[in-house]
Amino acid sequence: MNPRRKKRMGLIFAIVLGVGLTVGLMIYALNQNMDLFYTPTELVNGKSDGSKPEVGQRLRIGGMVVEGSVSRDPNSLQVSFDLADVGPKVKIVYEGILPDLFREGQGIVAQGVLTSPTSIEAFEVLAKHDEEYMPPEVAEAMNVIHEPLTYTDEQLESK
Structure with missing residues (x-):
């Protein structure tokens, strides 16, 4: 794999990880505030x-x-x-x-x-x-x- 492809894959992985973490934290916060x-x-x-x-x-x-x-x-x-x-x-x-x-x-x-x-x-x-x-x-x-x-x-x- 060339360095350019590695950089793109790293960026895509970071974006997917960030979106997943954000959604997980939102679900956790909503669950804590539900009465x-x-x-x-x-x-x-x-x-x-x-x-x-x-x-x-x-x-x-x-x-x-x-x-x-x-x-x-x-x-x-x-x-x-x-x-x-x-x-x-x-x-x-x-x-x-x-x-x-x-x-x-x-x-x-x-x-x-x-x-x-x-x-x-x-x-x-x-x-x-x-x-x-x-x-x-x-x-x-x-x-x-x-x-x-x-x-x-x-x-x-x-x-």
Whole structure:
């Protein structure tokens, strides 16, 4: 092989290696920033495909704040509360100022890190803005969980 061909092959190899490295780093960065959505029941029992989050994984969880479960630390901004849908409860620990619309019995979405199978350390808490709004992921999950037990004649005819 003459020196000119060696130089071209080296350049092509370097370009292919650089593009491969760039794509690999982009995929790694996107994977690190991906937050999966769970309901409390899915977090404890696993999703329908059998996947359960691991301790240390970032995630989003949505549900209703359990009545009487909110406890505040008098010496800091730390708040802990239970979150539930129709199944088991999950404990959320958050340090910061809660949204104005946050209250017991209210639907919220928390974003944080799973610290134990039923506990999350949240870094963001979002409260829904009125009684009719529900995040699409929460609405879809609640519809799957709350399938009607009885059907009307119209529903039976459509099936």
